[in-house]
Amino acid sequence: MTISKQMDNEKLPLEICNSHINSVKDALYVLSGKWKLPLIVALMNGPGRFKDIQRSLNDITPKMLSKELRELELNDLVQRKVFNTVPVSITYELTPYSQTVLPIIQALGDWGKQHRKKLIEERRIEALKQA
Structure with missing residues (x-):
């Protein structure tokens, strides 16, 4: 039984309902906040340096960007690459695992437009009614 059964006014068993609630909580824990999804979208065009990412997101502070990148890295959605150059270059890019989030982002974008x-x-x- 899936959560779509609820749309048919069919009640879900409590354990399935709780399982769905916990799964949504897990997803929101990883993706919640104002910046995580826009940050993933910003990296969809390829790797970016910190300042370039910050510029593409406009209002994000360096402290918040650093925090969000670190959390996305901990959840295997973003990879930090350090290059042994002078000065040291650091880029951030999406991991192959991040591809699993892209349908969610697409669905959210579609829903947002709608x-x-x-x-x-x-x-x-x-x-028009008030006119």
């Missing part, structure tokens, strides 16, 4: 369109349309209709 949601924005829905809100704009509802507000447009409401404005």
Whole structure:
């Protein structure tokens, strides 16, 4: 039985429901926050240096970027590469495992577009009613 059964108004057994809750909590633990998903998207075009990533994300502070990169690295989504150059060069890139997150990002993006369109349309209709 899957969580989609709930859409059919069919109740899920408690242990399956709890399992889904725990799985979502695990995913949110890894991906939650304002910057993790945008950071992954920023690295989709290839490796980036710290300052380049920071520029692409606009408002992120160096401290927050460092924290988010470290957490993504701990969860095997980002790899830090140090090059023995003068000065030392460091780049960050997505790991092969990060590919498993891309369908989630695509689905969130699709939903975000749909949601924005829905809100704009509802507000447009409401404005027409009031006019």
